[in-house]
Amino acid sequence: MLNSLWLIPTFPFLGALILVLVGSRLSRQVAARIGAGSVGLAALLTMAVGYDFLNSGVGAYQYTAWNWFDVAGLSTSFAFYLDPLSLIFIFVITFVGFLIHIYSVEFMKEDEGFARFFAYLNLFVCSMLILVLADNLVLLYLGWEGVGLCSYLLIGFWYSEAKNGYAARKAFIITRVGDTAMAIGLFMLFSIFHTLNIQDILTQAPQVWVAGTSMAVVIAFLLLGGAVGKSAQLPLQTWLPDAMAGPSPVSALIHAATMVTAGVYLITRMHTIYELAPLAQLWVGIIGAVTLLLAGCSALTQFDLKRVLAYSTISQIGYMFLAMGVGAWSSAVFHFMIHAFFKALLFLGAGAVIMALHHEHDMFRMGGLKNKLPVIYWTFLIGAASLAALPFVTAGFYSKDQILWLAWAGEKGNVWFFLAALTGAFITAIYTFRMVFITFFGKAKTQVSHVPGKRITIPLVVLSILSVFGGFIELPHTLGHFTLFSDFLSLLLPSVSLREGVESSEWILQGIAGLLALTGVYMAYVFYIRSPRISDEIKSSTYVLHQFWLQGWNVDALYNFLFVRPFVYISTLNKNDVIDKFYTMLVRATEFFNGVFVKTQSGILRWYVMGIVVGAILIITISLFVQP
């Protein structure tokens, strides 16, 4: 079964191909079957391949489909590499992807571009699978750009509105900035290792470099550039909130569960290099810590339901970066998986709410949906609880708790990382339940026009089950000490060694984190249910700050000022190409002299005689004075 690994990305690829070529002629039902079915097949196959892989006991499996190009020592193939890390990723991609496809069948059922939507979505799943299965960095780059393309296409899916197109282009261009850094990283890696095969690089790196070599640090930073672009971390985070212009299933699949965590995958995959480059690794952590705080604050002030979730995604990926910064690789991957479950759930829930309320995005015009949309309410509540990391019962608690603990207790951890993570957890609880209370409680402000059907509710229920029970496969020391997940990755990813004498404090930190989460929920309850006046007063007294956070710390305005406007200005200024002026002037000069000399040809004989005489005199005079 392992040798059918290549079929996993192939199914969605074929789905996309069929839908692109003949999609417009297919009925919606057939298009839906092809679109969702191909990903379903991929998910089933992933189960089978994964089962075989676990039973076979091999550490990794490699499959080469064909040689891509081979020039002067740069040899790349379409080759797939399966190991525990890629297995977890393809499991999440195909399984969550499949649920989202099913959801989309109902969500998009009235859309004109039904087949086009599934074509893009399938192409995305294919690219994402190639990204995580690639055995060399060039193929990874192919998947990497491929998901970027699909993200662009799907953000701008409703293309007739100019603002969607703007958001799509913004996403593509900003991530391309990061990709460019990453590409330069690949050039450097090739010039050092003479290969771009990931495993070869990882085995050779410790032999070629000693820890802290500047070359390793530079390369690690360049790859980090790619990662922050895709994963919407500081300083390239600005595209993600705008990316919410796409349909909600897209936000769930691409901008929450899978693509935006590609940066996490890349860094985890290349973790050997980061361990040889402590400075770069520290910066991974710093970027994560700062991003999770900044994005958390922005999430507090949003009124668009999906934008809350977008900022929340940025913030949660910040946690993953923080985990990688302290070397807690398996915690980062664990949080990725759990986050994929609950954030996909929340986006799908938000999508269902928005659909039920006639495309109303503003939370303050929702309200009172608790009783009208009970399934959505309960599943959303579970997702929210997991996001807020309510202690013991939610998966989010276990995944986030690991990161909090290792940010403090890990060898590379420190008190600042820990405080950032803890503050972030508190903020998360507040904005999450602010969202829940505003949306589902209080008075109904918009009438429900559409009650979601089974295709929407079933994926929600499945995801909410995962958002609760997914956490129990990895329990901390203090609570059962069950480490299925990290054991699975232990051969591949080193575990964190703790600082001395911190072990006893684990339960205290857990207690603090749990209490903070609960306090956050209570505060949200006080502000938005019990006495909403308080929140209004806070809002009006801190109006400037509120606006600042609402606009995402005005980073957009800054980049517009620094990069976009100068570029457009210069480009427009020189539209007619200043260099051409030079040649035009050459032509003008020629014409000018032509005009001057034409006058000598006047047709008047006496001028000609005069000219001949003057010329003769000149020549004779010169020949007298200048002896050859």
Next chain:
Amino acid sequence: MLPLLIIILLTGGIAAGIIAYWNQAACRWLSLITVVVDFAIILFIWIEEGLSMTLTDSWLRDSHIPWIPSFGISFHLALDGLSLLMLVLTFFLGILAVLISWKEIQYRVGFFHFNLLWVLAGITGVFLTMDLFLFYFFWEVMLIPMYFLIGIWGHENRQYAAYKFFIFTQASGLLMLLAILGLYFIHGEQTGIYSFDYFALLNTTLSPDTARWLMLGFLAAFIVKLPVVPLHTWLPDAHTEAPTAGSLLLAGLLLKTGAYGLIRFVIPLFPSAAQSIAPWAMLLGVVGILYGAIQAYSQTDFKRLVAYTSVSHMGFIMLGVFSFNELATQGVVMQMITHGISTGALFILAGILYERIHTRDITQMGGLWSKVPFMGVAAMVFVMASLGLPGLGNFVAEFLILVGSWQANQPLTILATAGLVVATAYSLRIMQKVYLGSSMQGYILTDLSLREKLILVPMCIVIIWLGLFPQQVINTARSTVANTMHAGNHATIHQKQDQEEVPNTSAFNTERREP
């Protein structure tokens, strides 16, 4: 076999020109058949040779007919992997050029096809000739019919564009002629044998100064054709004003003759001189990449925009050729082919739109996707190719060039890579302005006709094929690239020796001065 390729085109051109007096459709069919026959011949050669191609024997076919023996001029044609690839591209685009003119050209049909086929003949000659005199001859043969193509069947400002194109190319071509003659006489004086033959001239020993001047003569012709900023300003006008077939041949083939000239002549004939200007040449390449990309962003004329993207993409060729390594040079060969197809396709798309809505102004377009989805998908493929999306041919080309140029010059490679971001900006702008957004105008459009699909679908397939399975092309070009690198490396060794000598002499001088 080789002269036949040219003769077919020349006679086909004359016949098509005459037959059009009686029947225009016959003229079109005859032209089409002429190019298809050439395409079939070259494919046949490729298939036959592709299997037995080795590294050592790079010349697949050679045909040597004396012409003016007293001056050492002969009709010498030879085919190696690079010329083979270029010819495949030439005839492929040639077929498309005939097809795309089927409806567009209704005025003086016979003369149009005569010119079209003669341009192709000139290009074929340029890619095959191994005699420098003959090379110059073909260089002119492809110039004059192209002048007519632009000047007679072009858009509003065609006269101006045609003159500009002609003067730029002609002036730089004359410099090349001077350099050819210089090389001819120097070689003749040294050996006593006066010959224009490429293989004879390859072994000329030149003093560094002479080599530099002669090289600059060749370089002038090639970098105007390529074009390199700041010699590019003929290109936006010529591309914009030319009829669609003209733009296709200009972008797809004529620019490639410049790149071909660099690889075939400049580096093998003047290896050390080329080495010595490499940093400047690479710098010009990078300037071209960035300048072309920034210019492209602000254009509102569809064809002009695509023309500037050509300037940008040709910068990669300059960067790659002067990196002097196999990776970059293979990338250059790949870039020549993929750019020919992707940019050619964008010109075709612009032409197809112009036939329908009679404007090239992209601010007048928008929201066309819903009306012409097939065209939209095709445009998406080529726009993505133009921004270098992996999976499409252009990525392989640009990636190889950049990996290669990184070994040669790192700061310039970083700048060139940054060009990819700008490429994203201008490429997506095409999509947005033309196909996406809301439709302001009440255009009534029909989607691609069968003929247009026959043009664009093969182009899509080829660009994807090149992106996923480029190895066949790489293998075909390998021996030529290896030979070029051999010449280049030879020069590197010489140059290193020179450099080692230089400090010695200066030390010697100071010693002398001290007492």
